[in-house]
Amino acid sequence: MRFNALLADALVRDGVDADADRRGPNGEVDVAFFLDGTWYLMEAKWYTDPITVEPLRQLRDILTQRRPGTIGILASRSGFDDSARRRAAEVRDVVLFDRPHLEALIGGVATGSELVTAANRSVAVYGQPDVPLAALLRPRRPVRCANSLSALVRHAGVSGCVARMSAMIAGQGTRPASRNEWPRLRRHGVPAGVSRNRQHRSTTTNCR
Structure with missing residues (x-):
């Protein structure tokens, strides 16, 4: 009982809605909590x-008597x-936490x-x-948008207007286009708000 309360208190401390020793008609649950839309x-x-x-x-018997998910x-x-x-790997709806966790x-x-x-991920x-x-x-690998986009363009062999637009979107020193420039940019297939840099304007007008 104390162990259950200790775990529930740790979850509550972290802002998670948790209760210990919940008893119902289908048995007792040591700790129940709700997080990101899941019980x-x-x-x-x-x-x-x-x-x-x-x-x-x-x-798992308890889970079959509860809401799906x-x-x-x-x-x-x-x-x-x-x-x-082995059994946990088969059922896929139970997570295992040992002492370090x-x-x-x-x-x-x-x-x-x-x-x-x-753990859910x-x-x-x-x-x-x-x-x-x-x-x-372990921290997940950070996403470097500009490098990833450039690599994708090279790998796919994208050329012409799409490649230049991709380079423009991933470029440095750009600032959003003004509202007055949106119609002109749209005519060249450039999303509004990407850039009004002089060099980028010249590349978009040269798209074929």
Whole structure:
């Protein structure tokens, strides 16, 4: 019970609507919370040995009695054995949190929203419900729009007006066109608000 309350308090601290020890006609849920339009039900286990597949089966029984789309989180201080990990990989609606995840949540190393969102992304995008904390919170590769756009243009062999417009959009030192210039820019296929730089005006008028 104290473990459940500790986890719920950590989520509430991070601005997540969470409750501990919710009991209903279909059994008790250790921690229930709502985040980004999704309900999560967490079962928290404070065992000495890695837990087996049985608690996961019990959590899935609870999920089948709840609204479709509800996600389960099985939290274990002692980790999981291979049977639990295999079963979680099969069902795809349960996330596994072990001791490092729980310590990060309680200690504020990561917010509840960051941790849960990253775990949900791992399941939805990669089909991995059990990801080490360091990999789960690794910063995603930053997007460099100008470089990515230039590489795309080169790879696709785009030429002429489209390539020049792409370079213009990704260029430096541009400023939005004035409202009086929008009709002229539209005639040349340039979105309003992209640029009114002298060099760019000359490139757009030379499109073929």
